[in-house]
Amino acid sequence: MNHRTVRPADAPPPVLVVDRATVRFAGLTALDGVSFTVAPGTVHALIGPNGAGKSTCFNVLSGVRRTASGSVRFGDAELTALPPHRIAALGVARTFQNIVLTRGTVADNLMLGRHTLTRAGYAATALRLPGAVREQRRHRERAREIAEFTGLGARFDTPVDLLPYGDRKRVELARALCMEPELLLLDEPVAGLNTAERAAMAETVTAVRDALGLSVLIVEHDTGLIMRIADAVTVLDFGRVIADGTPAQVRNDPAVIAAYLGTPAQDAPVGETPVADTPAEEAP
Ligand SMILES: Nc1ncnc2c1ncn2[C@@H]1O[C@H](COP(=O)(O)OP(=O)(O)OP(=O)(O)O)[C@@H](O)[C@H]1O
Structure with a gap:
């Protein structure tokens, strides 16, 4: 069974370096020598018009897509040669644009x-051996904590079919957090949400x-x-x-x-996207 040691709470996550x-x-170059660095413990956004290469980049980072050249380092690990499950085991968790x-x-x-993160094998869990039962209980407690953290505490035992769309998006995020990641890749986490849910x-x-x-x-329009x-x-x-810096610089x-932006973006309340925040090619 694949498992990993979870980083101590006070240790910073590894730096992610995407290099060329x-x-x-x-015939199409979807990513063309892309370089950027995600500093530990930051929210780093990857934005751009439709077809810019954002999903392709996420696919590279999560091991779904191979690069023709260049490297992706996460701490000491080179990710480009690893399959998705090995990358996940290193602490990179991903959510998807379309919730599954x-x-x-x-x-x-x-x-x-x-x-x-489960150490007990399938058989031990299925047979309800004492060690496996204890471990399952610990995992369930942790899952409940994460549900509370993501605002799903009251929904913990609710079938997901009965949840509104906004809560399903939260389940997607909470499930990724349950992997105890060090780097979370969020693919359009507010797409389809209303103003209050976005905030x-x-x-x-x-x-x-x-x-x-x-x-x-985070990839987000x-x-x-x-x-x-x-x-x-x-x-x-x-x-x-085409640009890399602080929000103000960009x-x-x-x-x-x-x-992309059309005109200089204003500081707008979350969810009340001004004209300048509408991607240029999606504007009426
Ligand atoms: N499997 C594929 N085969 C061929 N071309 C592809 C494939 N996946 C993506 N592309 C092309 O690569 C380019 C980058 O696509 P990508 O989906 O990464 O863009 P994106 O920035 O995520 O767009 P969006 O905002 O619409 O999700 C586009 O021109 C797209 O058509």
Whole structure:
């Protein structure tokens, strides 16, 4: 059974260094020498127009897609040659744009997230051997804590089919947190959410950084939200990094305005995205 040691609470997560990553699909270069660094314990956003290469980048980081060249280092580990389960075991957890939850309760889904940390084998668990039962109980307690942290405490035993969409997005996030990651990859965590749900999710994401000390790399089209919660922003366009810096630096960058933001973005309340925060190609 695959398991890993969870980092002590006070140790910072490893730095993630993407160095000249290149991915090609037939004639198309989806990532063209992309480099950026996610500093430990920060919220780092990856933004850009549709087709810029954000998902391809997430696929590289989670081991789903191989690079033609370049490297991705997470602490001492080189990720580009590793399969997804090995990358997950190193502490990189991912959520997906389109939620895929299994049937059953919130608890059932969160316990799936504990899978890589389970030491007892399937047989010992199935036979309910005492050690395995104790371990399952510990994992369930931890899953409940994570449910509380993500605002799902009251829903712990609710079937996920009965949850509103906003809570399902939270289950997706909570399940990833149940892997005790050091780096959380969030793929459009507020897509499809209403204003109040967006604000609540933004709070949870910053709490993941501030209370749990994790690094978060987030792909999100709600640039108003990104500019409020991110410590650093990397902007991709046609597979290349066109800007990399603080939200203030990036939103005033002429190349970013031309390719994505349209006009300089204002500080807007979360969920109330001004015109400038609408991706240029999606504007009416
Ligand atoms: N499996 C694939 N085969 C061929 N081309 C692909 C494949 N996956 C992505 N691409 C292309 O690579 C480029 C980058 O796509 P990617 O999905 O990474 O962009 P994105 O920034 O995530 O876009 P979006 O915001 O729409 O999700 C696009 O031109 C896309 O059409």
